Amino acid sequence: MIDHGLPEEPIGRVALDNFWGLDAVQSADVFHPSSWPEMLAFARTSMPELVIASAIESHLKRRPFHSAVCRRIFELLGVLREIVLETRDDSSLTPAGVALVQKHFVGDKAWFTDESDRNKARYRDDLTFADPENTGRSIFCPFHGKIKIEQFRIHFEWPRPLGQKQVKVVYIGPKITRD
Numbered sequence: 001m002i003d004h005g006l007p008e009e010p011i012g013r014v015a016l017d018n019f020w021g022l023d024a025v026q027s028a029d030v031f032h033p034s035s036w037p038e039m040l041a042f043a044r045t046s047m048p049e050l051v052i053a054s055a056i057e058s059h060l061k062r063r064p065f066h067s068a069v070c071r072r073i074f075e076l077l078g079v080l081r082e083i084v085l086e087t088r089d090d091s092s093l094t095p096a097g098v099a100l101v102q103k104h105f106v107g108d109k110a111w112f113t114d115e116s117d118r119n120k121a122r123y124r125d126d127l128t129f130a131d132p133e134n135t136g137r138s139i140f141c142p143f144h145g146k147i148k149i150e151q152f153r154i155h156f157e158w159p160r161p162l163g164q165k166q167v168k169v170v171y172i173g174p175k176i177t178r179d
Contacts, residue, residue: 033065034067036057036061036065037057039073039074040057043077049080049084049165049166050077050080050081050084050166050167050168051133051166051168053130053168053169053170053171055129055130055170056169056170056172059171059174063150063174066150069149069150072152073147073152073154076145076154077145077154079100079104079111079112081167082097084165089165091164091165111146112143112145112146112158113146114142114143114158115127115142115143115144119142119177120142122177123176123177124140126176126177127140127141127176127177128140128141129155129170129171130170131168132170139157139168141155141156141168141170142155143156150174152174153173153176154169154171155169155171155176156168156170157170
């Protein structure tokens with residue numbers, strides 16, 4: 001039991017199941033990838049709302065696997081997935097979807113941002129990726145999710161074209177625009 005409130009002004013008692021050691025936490029029913037290919041395979045099967053480009057493997061294989069980066073990738077992909085789930089058939093967002101975009105795409109500490117106009121011009125070729133669903137077509141993807149550890153980025157198509165519900169994730173890897 002956990003006492004809620006101050007000792008001199010208790011609010012109530014809460015029953016809380018707890019892990020008692022690191023072994024119990026590690027054996028909990030939680031998936032912990034141990035490689036980039038394993039992470040990508042799990043992301044593709046657990047987040048069908050996202051189209052995750054196969055070219056991402058080539059960007060990641062040059063980097064040693066990093067579990068903290070992997071956790072942050074799942075956190076960011078999870079937000080993109082939630083936005084898809086909060087998209088109506090007419091491509092508009094539900095109020096919850098609007099709130100997600102407001103929370104994660106706006107402000108100084110935004111998780112997702114667009115490149116500056118300068119970087120868009122300077123790195124246009126580097127920010128243009130093969131469309132994972134349309135061979136021979138390229139898409140310009142300056143929007144990215146930020147991972148401070150190792151300075152990784154997740155580039156994706158944003159805004160989505162009208163009628164496209166899924167989000168196309170085209171790059172996961174080291175920051176492209178190094179200024």
